[in-house]
Each structure stands twice: as C-alpha cells, then as structure tokens.
Amino acid sequence: MRYHIGGLPQEKLLDLYKGMLKPRMIEEKMLVLLRQGKISKWFSGIGQEAISVGVTHALNPEEYILPMHRNLGVFTSRGVPLHRLFSQWQGKKSGFTNGRDRSFHFGTQEYKIVGMISHLGPQLGVADGIALADMLRRKKRATAVFTGEGATSEGDFHEALNVASVWNLPVLFCIENNGYGLSTPTNEQYNCKDLVDRAKGYGMESRIIDGNNILEVYSKVNELCKAIRKRPRPILLEFKTFRMRGHEEASGTKYVPEKLMNKWAKKDPISNYEEFLKDKGFLDDAKIEAYRAEITEEINANLKTAYDEPSIESTLTKELNNVYQEFDYKHYKKNEKIENIRLVDAVSQGLEQSMEKYNDLIIMGQDIADYGGVFKITEGFTKAFGKRRVRNTPICESAIVSAAMGLSINGMKSVVEMQFADFVSSGFNPIVNYLAKVHYRWGQNADVVIRMPCGAGVGAGPFHSQTNEAWFTKTPGLKVAYPAFPSDAKGLLATAINDPNPVLFFEHKGLYRSIYEDVPTEYYTIPFGKANVLRSGQDLSVVTYGAGVHWALEILEKHPEINADVIDLRTLQPLDVDTIYQSVKKTSKLIVLQEDTLFGGIASDIAAMVMENCFEYLDAPIKRVGSLETPVPFAKSLEEEYLPKQRFEAALLELYTY
Structure with a gap:
C-alpha cells in the first residue's frame, strides 16, 4: 500500500493513526461483550476505519456528518464521550435516545452527527436539506453522508443525487463499497464496474478512493471539502474497502470465499499504516503500547461508568409527552377587516403571510415556482420571495420530504406541497419512519408541513382523488389538519407552520373554488385540537x-x-x-x-x-x-x-x- 504524506505534519499523521486505533479497540471489546450477552447486537466496521476517520478529520467541527452503522470512527473522531456511546448501546439514560433506539440510530446536535434509520436511503436526502440550509444562509460548509453499495440501488439514493446536482448542493456522497450487502455480493447488486459511473448521469463529479488508505482518504476528502466550500456542488465518492466480519455478528461470513477474505486481510488499514509510520520513524513499539494502554484505560473506565448507571426508568406520561416536541401555541387574534374569498385563496394568503413572517421558511414542490402550482396556490410567490425560497423540485417526493427533514435539523422551516395527496405514497417512508419518529428517538424536531390537496367529487379518477388521512392519523408523531372552510384553512395553516412538529395539512380540491367565506385579511392562528x-x-x-x-x-x-x-x-x-x-x-x-x-x-x-x-x-x-x-x-x-x-x-x- 502506497502512502503519500503530502506535507502533513507528524502530529497529524499520528492523530490519524490513533483515530483508527480507538474504534478498532472499542469494537474488539464490543465483540467480547456481545458474546457475553452484555450488548444485544453489533454491526462491525473492522477493516473500514480509515473511511470514517479520514472523512471526519477532513470536515470542520461545525459541519454535519451523517454516518451509517459501521462508522464508529465518526463518533470517536468527533469526541463523543465513550460512556455515552456505551450507555446508548445498553439502552441507558446517558445515551442519546433514552433507551428508545439502539446502536447508531441517533443524532446529536452537540457533535453535528445525524445517524441513520434502518431504511438507509432517506438520510441521503436529509443531507441535501442540511446542505441547502447552509447554502441559503451563505455559510461555506460541506456536508458528508455515508451509504453502502447496497443502498445505492434504493430510489432514495438516485433521488438525492439528482436533487443535489440540480441545486448544486455542497454534499459529499460517500459510498462504502465493502463487497457485500448482507450476503449478496456486488456482482448481484449492480451491473457496472464502478458505482461512481452513475455520477455521469446526474452531471456530478466523482472520485474513487482507496478506502483502506487513511492518507488517501483524508487528503483527497480534505481537498474536496475545501473545493465545495468555495464552489458549492455535490461529489460522489466511492471508497473501495471490504467488510471483514458479518453484516452483523449473527450473520457470520461463511458466504465469503476464504481467498477473498485473506486478500483483504493483507490490506488492513491499521496494520499497514502502522508499519509505514514505523518505517518513517514516526512510531515505534513503545509508542504503540502507550497508545493502546491509554485507549484501554479509557474504554474500561467509561464501560464502568455505563455499567454503574442504573437501568432506564420512565413513566407513561413522559413517554407519551416525548412523541411530540412541546409546542408553545401563541394565539394571533383575527382582525376585523374581512374579505369574501375561496378556500384556495385562503390557503394561498395564509402561506404568503407565513412566508413574510418567517425569513427561514422554504416552500418546495413540483411546479410551484413560476407556474404557481397546479392549483395556483403559490402564483406570484417567486416575485415576492424569490426562487431560493420558492423551489421547484424534481419529481422525487421521498428525497424532498427527507430534504425538509434536513432543513429542520439545520434550523429552518419548510412547507412541502404534494401536487396531489395521492402522490404522497412516493414519499411515505420518510414521513412515517423519519419525521414521525425523530423527536421521540433523539429529541430532534421535524419542523415540516406537508400540504395535501385531496378528495374526490371532481372526476379525477383513482390516482388524483384519494383522501388518505388515515395513513397518517395511525402514526404517532404526526399531526393532521383537515379544514372545511376558508377561515379555518388560513388560521390552521399558520398554526401548522408555527408548530415545530410534522403536520399533514389536507386541502380538499372540491372545496378549493366552491366554498366562499368572509376571512380576516391579516395573519391569525387557530389552535389545533379544537373542533x-x-x-x-x-x-x-x-x-x-x-x-x-x-x-x-x-x-x-x-x-x-x-x-x-x-x-x-x-x-x-x-x-x-x-x-x-x-x-x-x-x-x-x-x-x-x-x-x-x-x-x-x-x-x-x-x-x-x-x-x-x-x-x-x-x-x-x-x-x-x-x-x-x-x-x-x-x-x-x-x-x-x-x-x-x-x-x-x-x-x-x-x-x-x-
């Protein structure tokens, strides 16, 4: 394996070594604890440490990184206290999810890490939203998001890449190509030599990087981060590596040919880099032993802290109250001046006044910009607020809902228009599995309103006429509004946008232009939960x-x-x-x-x-x-x-x- 120092100081070279050694030693300890029944499951990243550590070191601390379940090195490189990680894996209070989720299924604003959900794909769109917020605020930042080669077959992968490319978002899409999706080899997953070839179809730059070479990972990613901070654009990275253990420990590796396993064992990122540093005189056995002793002591001390922590306890009230972020409803009274308008006008007026109230409110949807949307709700909005805030989207509901989640993580509000409520099925997963669960899981709000033009009676047939509110009233964590009158539509929409929780806002198409009412002209709100x-x-x-x-x-x-x-x-x-x-x-x-x-x-x-x-x-x-x-x-x-x-x-x- 060839290493090129490229002017890096000795201190940085050793930092990268220690950065890989620490997650490796933690994993080795976890595998022991797994066999002892002290943790329930483990997804090993042994052999892939150079990717997590190298990418994280290339990012600035304030830049978001979205890891997967084999990226322990991201968490250790960001300085997450080990006792909190150990408590997380044991379902204890000092973890990040109050015992409500496991392993790496969490995020933390303190360390600018956003963990994955088991559905894998949506986090790519979340990265788009985070990067969009940075770009809209003119912050020169990069965002890095991880995925495996298996998840590149998901629709979310393609949607997220397309959105990032169309909008020139500063995202590094990091594919860890480790040879297998659970037991399925790459030749049964895709029919191209390199996954980065897909970047051409999206007009994106791409790079292939040796994922077992820490200096190549760090140097190339660091260079790319600097480039996209200066000129925002997405880049697709494929890290060639190998998974040395099972998909998770219970899976084993019997399906992997022994010859292939031996080949990659010789490319171990830590042992090879260790020998390189020793040859250069930067490292010796005494230093290695000192590093290992220091890390061992840290692991053992933090394990004791986690073990000594009592099992988590909660109450029924606390669990129920944590499904939603607390919303301090502020009532804005109706003004006396009124005008007789249709329901469609009331929705438009309410949305426009919310855009005036919140400079960080973004609207996204198909054909909503200059065209004004198929129902003309947003007609004239681009002239008033500009295309940066009123954003036409490609036809990719899942990625746009996920991007809305990313905007919320990065402190912005969004309204997503489903052109028809029927089409929400294409964005169903991130709504019910990400937006709905994110506050209960790790205390992050999803400040997202999804507008749902719905309903029959207009001769639109099976795909443009459904009223599918029951899909969402069933899901804890979502709020659902369904006004019948113009004045309610305007006031409830304002409340929905104020609310930091995800809201499905149903608007009946058959009522849009058939129902008139005297509606106050100024901004006002109506509380949720009041019939x-x-x-x-x-x-x-x-x-x-x-x-x-x-x-x-x-x-x-x-x-x-x-x-x-x-x-x-x-x-x-x-x-x-x-x-x-x-x-x-x-x-x-x-x-x-x-x-x-x-x-x-x-x-x-x-x-x-x-x-x-x-x-x-x-x-x-x-x-x-x-x-x-x-x-x-x-x-x-x-x-x-x-x-x-x-x-x-x-x-x-x-x-x-x-």
Whole structure:
C-alpha cells in the first residue's frame, strides 16, 4: 500500500493513526461483550476505519456528518464521550435516545452527527436539506453522508443525487463499497464496474478512493471539502474497502470465499499504516503500547461508568409527552377587516403571510415556482420571495420530504406541497419512519408541513382523488389538519407552520373554488385540537370533517325536523374528543361521516372511543358512513355512487327515528 504524506505534519499523521486505533479497540471489546450477552447486537466496521476517520478529520467541527452503522470512527473522531456511546448501546439514560433506539440510530446536535434509520436511503436526502440550509444562509460548509453499495440501488439514493446536482448542493456522497450487502455480493447488486459511473448521469463529479488508505482518504476528502466550500456542488465518492466480519455478528461470513477474505486481510488499514509510520520513524513499539494502554484505560473506565448507571426508568406520561416536541401555541387574534374569498385563496394568503413572517421558511414542490402550482396556490410567490425560497423540485417526493427533514435539523422551516395527496405514497417512508419518529428517538424536531390537496367529487379518477388521512392519523408523531372552510384553512395553516412538529395539512380540491367565506385579511392562528360546533341540537350528534361537513349541513337543511349537533373536527391529530363526548352525552346518538373508505378510517376510532367512554349515554347504535371499499372511480355516476353523501342521508334518518 502506497502512502503519500503530502506535507502533513507528524502530529497529524499520528492523530490519524490513533483515530483508527480507538474504534478498532472499542469494537474488539464490543465483540467480547456481545458474546457475553452484555450488548444485544453489533454491526462491525473492522477493516473500514480509515473511511470514517479520514472523512471526519477532513470536515470542520461545525459541519454535519451523517454516518451509517459501521462508522464508529465518526463518533470517536468527533469526541463523543465513550460512556455515552456505551450507555446508548445498553439502552441507558446517558445515551442519546433514552433507551428508545439502539446502536447508531441517533443524532446529536452537540457533535453535528445525524445517524441513520434502518431504511438507509432517506438520510441521503436529509443531507441535501442540511446542505441547502447552509447554502441559503451563505455559510461555506460541506456536508458528508455515508451509504453502502447496497443502498445505492434504493430510489432514495438516485433521488438525492439528482436533487443535489440540480441545486448544486455542497454534499459529499460517500459510498462504502465493502463487497457485500448482507450476503449478496456486488456482482448481484449492480451491473457496472464502478458505482461512481452513475455520477455521469446526474452531471456530478466523482472520485474513487482507496478506502483502506487513511492518507488517501483524508487528503483527497480534505481537498474536496475545501473545493465545495468555495464552489458549492455535490461529489460522489466511492471508497473501495471490504467488510471483514458479518453484516452483523449473527450473520457470520461463511458466504465469503476464504481467498477473498485473506486478500483483504493483507490490506488492513491499521496494520499497514502502522508499519509505514514505523518505517518513517514516526512510531515505534513503545509508542504503540502507550497508545493502546491509554485507549484501554479509557474504554474500561467509561464501560464502568455505563455499567454503574442504573437501568432506564420512565413513566407513561413522559413517554407519551416525548412523541411530540412541546409546542408553545401563541394565539394571533383575527382582525376585523374581512374579505369574501375561496378556500384556495385562503390557503394561498395564509402561506404568503407565513412566508413574510418567517425569513427561514422554504416552500418546495413540483411546479410551484413560476407556474404557481397546479392549483395556483403559490402564483406570484417567486416575485415576492424569490426562487431560493420558492423551489421547484424534481419529481422525487421521498428525497424532498427527507430534504425538509434536513432543513429542520439545520434550523429552518419548510412547507412541502404534494401536487396531489395521492402522490404522497412516493414519499411515505420518510414521513412515517423519519419525521414521525425523530423527536421521540433523539429529541430532534421535524419542523415540516406537508400540504395535501385531496378528495374526490371532481372526476379525477383513482390516482388524483384519494383522501388518505388515515395513513397518517395511525402514526404517532404526526399531526393532521383537515379544514372545511376558508377561515379555518388560513388560521390552521399558520398554526401548522408555527408548530415545530410534522403536520399533514389536507386541502380538499372540491372545496378549493366552491366554498366562499368572509376571512380576516391579516395573519391569525387557530389552535389545533379544537373542533368547531357548527350547529347545536338535542336529537343527535354528527361528527365529520372536510367535504363531509358541507354534505352534512346540506342534508340537514333538507330535514329541518332533525335538530342536530354538527361538529367539524378541523384537526384529526390532535383530536378534540372532549367536544365529541360532551355532544354525545347530550344527544345520546352519534353518526360519524368521512369521505375516506369506511374500514380502518377515523370514524372507526371515534366510534370505538365513544363506546368505551360514553356507552351508558347511548340510546342507539353508533352509525359510521364512508365511501365504498373500492378505489375512486372516474365516471361521474360511479363517483357519486362511491361517495357517501346519499348513504349518509339514509343513515341519518334511520338514526333519527331509532
């Protein structure tokens, strides 16, 4: 192995050696503890230390780095106290996740490290968002993100590279090509000689680096960091290396040919570099022994600290309260000046006023810039706020949701427009597995609003008509708003943007231009979790939201003999159960109307909660009404049959006369 010092001082050469030695010795200790049953699982990076250590040393301390589960050297190079790492691996309080996640599945703002989730791919888009925030603030910084050769087959990899290239983001995409994805060799994963060849398709620069040569890793990455700080752009790096142990220890390495294992053993990054330093006279056996003794003492002392720490304890209240970041709601009153506008105008106005309020608020979505979005919500926004803040995106929902997460990590707010709520399925994973869980896992907020134009009744067919709120009300950590009126849409959107938690904001397309209301002209907010009682009566309670509100009001106008409470939920998470319970206790009858298909929807949960908490007040079975259990059809007659409006009228009359 050839090493080129390239003017590096002796102190730096030895720092890099010690930087690799420390994670190697920690790993060797962990493998012993694993066999003793003192830790539950281990993903080994033995043989790959040069990559983690070299890349981390090339970055400045204030620059974010996003490692994987074999990058222990990132954490040690950033100076993370070992007792905290050991406590993390044992699920104790001094770790970074309060026992809620394991191994390297965490981040820490203190050390500017953002750990991965098991789905691997989304963190590449998160790196895009972090780098975007730096670029928008004109901070000359680099961001480095790791992935393995296996994850380069995921769609998130390609989406993130494309976004970074289109936006010239200063990201180093670091592929650790270690030969195997669990047991699958590279020749069964991709059909190209080098993974960096893919960079050509994205108009990106690329480099192949010997991942077992610490000086090559450090020198080349350091050079590239300096370059992209000066002229922001992404670069794809492929580090050629090998995984000397199993995917995780239980996997073993029986599937690896012995000849191949022996070949890479001779390329060990530590032993080869050690011999080089000894040949140069920078290192000798006495120094090596001193380094090892020092690291051993540090490991043992910190292990004792972690072992002596009691097992973690918590309370039900604490666990529930930590799902969301605490939101100190600030109420902005409605002003007296009003104008009669449509729901679509109210959404646009609310978004524009939030953009004026927050200079660090970014809007992202397909066709939202000069075109103004398919529903013209953001028409004129680029003239008012510029294309840096109103950003057209490629068609890559997953990467953009992940980038929104990155913006939040780096202290900015974002609103992402799904062109249609149906398309959120392409960005589903980062919403439910990253945004929703990140605060509970390691205390990081996801300051993201995802706008969801939704709903049937406009003849748009199966792929542009769904109202899929139940996908998200099921997921702890997400908030869901669903206004039915222009004034609610404007006030709730302002609150959603103020809230540091992720919010799915549903906007019914069929109501965009059909519903008018007098709306205050200035900025105001409406609290989440407060339903609106639109009509008051004694006969029965109608609970609904979105287009269902207008269907219920219309049907009740046809039946003046029915004196009903009509409750517009406005937000589905948090849900105003108190208002529902109070109404049911008064009327003793409940019908819940939703546009979504009936099975598994919010109506089922409301019915179940009322049964559990208000059973003794009920004088009739609870009625649930929803759309047919089919995809949304295109033809008008089929769509009318699909939607629950007429079935609601029949169910309402049946409940009234029960």
